[in-house]
Amino acid sequence: MVDEKKIVVETHELTKIYGDGVGVRALDGVNLTIRAGEFVAVMGPSGSGKSTLLNLLGALDRPTSGACLVAGQDLGKVKDLDRFRSKTVGFVFQLHNLIPTLTALENVEIPLQEENMSDAARRARAAQLLTLVGFGDRLHFVPGQLSGGQRQRVAIARALANNPTLILADEPTGNLDSKSTDEIMDLLRQLNREHGTTFIVVTHNPAGARAADRIVTVRDGRVKRDE
Ligand SMILES: Nc1ncnc2c1ncn2[C@@H]1O[C@H](COP(=O)(O)OP(=O)(O)OP(=O)(O)O)[C@@H](O)[C@H]1O
Numbered sequence: 685m686v687d688e689k690k691i692v693v694e695t696h697e698l699t700k701i702y703g704d705g706v707g708v709r710a711l712d713g714v715n716l717t718i719r720a721g722e723f724v725a726v727m728g729p730s731g732s733g734k735s736t737l738l739n740l741l742g743a744l745d746r747p748t749s750g751a752c753l754v755a756g757q758d759l760g761k762v763k764d765l766d767r768f769r770s771k772t773v774g775f776v777f778q779l780h781n782l783i784p785t786l787t788a789l790e791n792v793e794i795p796l797q798e799e800n801m802s803d804a805a806r807r808a809r810a811a812q813l814l815t816l817v818g819f820g821d822r823l824h825f826v827p828g829q830l831s832g833g834q835r836q837r838v839a840i841a842r843a844l845a846n847n848p849t850l851i852l853a854d855e856p857t858g859n860l861d862s863k864s865t866d867e868i869m870d871l872l873r874q875l876n877r878e879h880g881t882t883f884i885v886v887t888h889n890p891a892g893a894r895a896a897d898r899i900v901t902v903r904d905g906r907v908k909r910d911e
Pocket residue numbers: 702703708709710728729730731732733734735736737
């Protein structure tokens with residue numbers, strides 16, 4: 685059954701070396717296939733290459749060698765990477781990366797700016813996304829007035845705004861207490877189940893691993909276990 689599902693991510697000998705000459709081999713020949721609707725946890729020690737992998741999958745950085753296909757697009761050949769990023773992937777980072785001077789609502793509206801919709805429709809869509817992620821009613825608060833968990837909900841709503849095929853989350857609960865961690869992981873899992881969005885979540889947390897269909901363990905830039 686699962687084998688018939690669409691492939692969302694495919695990497696071939698994906699390699700990233702930082703620096704010139706004898707640089708840091710952060711990722712070393714990774715071959716990975718991820719199918720539509722999977723919820724994959726990426727684990728591994730600090731410095732093993734997890735963020736490097738996510739950055740390459742999200743076209744935030746380019747590989748030294750190897751190939752990376754996301755939603756059928758070969759990232760080495762995509763002309764407009766900005767467009768790829770805004771249409772195909774959503775990012776959630778450890779430090780939410782919200783704009784501190786904008787309200788929760790305005791932060792979620794940002795990715796919707798490119799859509800051809802009225803201001804009122806954009807505002808309504810952002811509010812709807814915040815409801816979807818269980819954000820509550822602090823729509824007009826700025827990030828500094830929100831808890832860590834609330835900020836991450838805003839970041840998740842923002843990541844969902846353009847209905848991406850793939851959400852890449854790099855330690856989305858890294859700064860949260862254990863209760864908020866469980867809540868955010870439950871939310872990601874629920875979004876995955878209800879909307880079929882594919883998730884790749886870097887986590888050090890057992891709750892993250894429990895939520896996953898599959899755990900990919902990275903060590904020294906290589907996939908050591910995939911189960
Ligand atoms: N911009 C960079 N320039 C040079 N080296 C880098 C750069 N980014 C990462 N590295 C190196 O690449 C290796 C992999 O780093 P990466 O950030 O992918 O690890 P990680 O698994 O995400 O670690 P952590 O769990 O601490 O976030 C490390 O040795 C790191 O020092």
